[in-house]
Amino acid sequence: MRPRITVVAPSRIKPLEIPEFTTIWQFKDIDISHFLDLARGQCRADKVVEALSNGVKSPTVYVLDCDGYYPGLNFVFGLAVPVLKTAVVFTARLVGPRFEERLVKEITHEAGHLYGLAHCANPSCVMYFSNSLLDTDRKSPYFCPKCREKLARIL
Numbered sequence: 001m002r003p004r005i006t007v008v009a010p011s012r013i014k015p016l017e018i019p020e021f022t023t024i025w026q027f028k029d030i031d032i033s034h035f036l037d038l039a040r041g042q043c044r045a046d047k048v049v050e051a052l053s054n055g056v057k058s059p060t061v062y063v064l065d066c067d068g069y070y071p072g073l074n075f076v077f078g079l080a081v082p083v084l085k086t087a088v089v090f091t092a093r094l095v096g097p098r099f100e101e102r103l104v105k106e107i108t109h110e111a112g113h114l115y116g117l118a119h120c121a122n123p124s125c126v127m128y129f130s131n132s133l134l135d136t137d138r139k140s141p142y143f144c145p146k147c148r149e150k151l152a153r154i155l
């Protein structure tokens with residue numbers, strides 16, 4: 001059986017099939033203005049996750065229409081904090097004709113972290129760390145056999 005996640009996304013986004021997870025989609029236009037670092041024009045990922053984790057009881061991935069960063073990194077596509085059962089995925093860098101496919105991969109990646117998976121060295125595994133959009137486009141929306149096995153042991 002597939003593990004479950006909740007995805008909370010802006011209302012403009014249509015629910016997408018996430019092959020690795022049974023997904024409950026919720027739509028909420030979250031006001032991100034108070035998470036925005038005005039000098040950088042980006043949201044600080046860990047602060048957003050912390051704030052959005054309030055009341056979260058099961059693995060939840062928030063999709064936010066902004067760009068994210070983390071101290072020491074110019075940008076991040078997303079961030080998961082497993083202990084808070086909460087992750088974010090930022091859409092700003094995913095735009096283009098492959099937007100939906102990219103979003104599915106990034107949601108799956110962060111949800112994988114929420115279920116305890118680490119980064120994977122296999123470039124076609126969804127748990128491969130994306131340094132660039134090229135990495136995201138190259139990887140599949142699926143776990144590799146090793147990650148699938150790890151997840152089965154965790155569940």
Ligand SMILES: [Zn+2]
Binds near residue numbers: 109113119129
């Ligand atoms: Zn990651």
Ligand SMILES: [Zn+2]
Binds near residue numbers: 120125128143148
């Ligand atoms: Zn893997």
